[in-house]
Amino acid sequence: MRLSIDVRLDYGITGSADVLLQIEAAAMADQRIVDEALTIWSESPIRAVPGEDGIGQRCWARGHGRLVAHYRATVDVSREKVDLHRYPATPPRMLPGELTAYLLPSRYCQSDRLEGFVLREFAGLTGGPLASALSAWVTDSLDYRMGTSSGETTALDTFASRAGVCRDYAHLLVALARAGGIPARCVSAYAPGVDPPDFHAVAELWLDGGWRLVDATGMASCGDVARVCIGRDATDIAFMTVFGQAQLYEQVVRVTAVDQSDH
Known part of the structure; x- marks a missing residue:
């Protein structure tokens, strides 16, 4: 592309x-x-x-x-198409040290507050199958609506309101993935078809030795996305x-x- x-x-x-x-x-x-x-x-x-x-x-x-x-x-x-289901889980203790920051809560992604929800709602799932289920849950549970969030909106706020824009989708998916023991980071990106046209935010999840791009809004596929920068949350990736x-x-x-x- x-x-x-x-x-x-x-x-x-x-x-x-x-x-x-x-x-x-x-x-x-x-x-x-x-x-x-x-x-x-x-x-x-x-x-x-x-x-x-x-x-x-x-x-x-x-x-x-x-x-x-x-x-x-x-x-x-x-970039090859991402099929999250096929990636096995990597125990946190076996991850490279530089990924630790992407397992921990951050300012906008309070993953520690979502651990109970992930353990209860996605019991028995790990690795790629868990990542796939979390992404699908965010896509199905949120309504994409402009004006429903601000620069201060966190993943917990979005979890409660069930609405937001791309930044909020990315924050929530990243927080849920971290809560499930999957390193996750936010990505600022360019992608065609974003409506309204703007800078785009997606997530990347670490599975089976590599980062896998996921757009929970459904507006872009991984093969359409050009990364600008990455980080723990919006603090690091603001344009x-x-x-x-x-x-x-x-x-x-x-x-x-x-x-x-x-x-």
């Missing part, structure tokens, strides 16, 4: 503020950057730093009254973090599938 990505951000900044951007698609084994360009209008030098776990790139900018950024890219995604105050003027995210027969 070849994706064409076009992003424009235009924000007013109160006074001056440092701004952390995460909008560049990550170069990885299963997604190749064919071409890309990032332009940020800033009076101060731009500084790039590695993303969480070395995946993707963060970009520091300085906004003075306004911050405008334009990112475009072409990305080839080559823009302003260390000050900002006002939205314009935000446009366009992701389209490209017919490669034309190239």
Whole structure:
């Protein structure tokens, strides 16, 4: 799958503020950057730093009254379809040490508060079969509704309200997976067909020695997704973090599938 990505951000900044951007698609084994360009209008030098776990790139900018950024890219995604059922379980004690953080509760994914629910409702399931059942439960139990959550909404809030947007679906699936002993992380991504068009959030679950992408909203398949960055929850994967105050003027995210027969 070849994706064409076009992003424009235009924000007013109160006074001056440092701004952390995460909008560049990550170069990885299963997604190749064919071409890309990032332009940020800033009076101060731009500084790039590695993303969480070395995946993707963060970009520091300085906004003075306004911050405008334009990112475009072409990305080839080559990824096998995920069949969660076929992956065996790995006991937590046998996991690589770097995965420990993705087993533990985090600010928006309070997995420790959901352990009882997972043990009761999904008794006897482990590994891939558990991951599949959890993903299906989130898909079936939540209603995708704009305006039902905010930047402060947690997985527990979503569990109670049974509604949210992609960020909330990802948080809840990640929290439930961790509660079931499956390492899980949140992923900021680009995908075609997202409605309304915007940055997308999905989950990745560690099963049988690798990370498996899962979109519980059902809007994207794993072969359509280009990762931007990963992290414990929305704290780590926000596309823009302003260390000050900002006002939205314009935000446009366009992701389209490209017919490669034309190239």
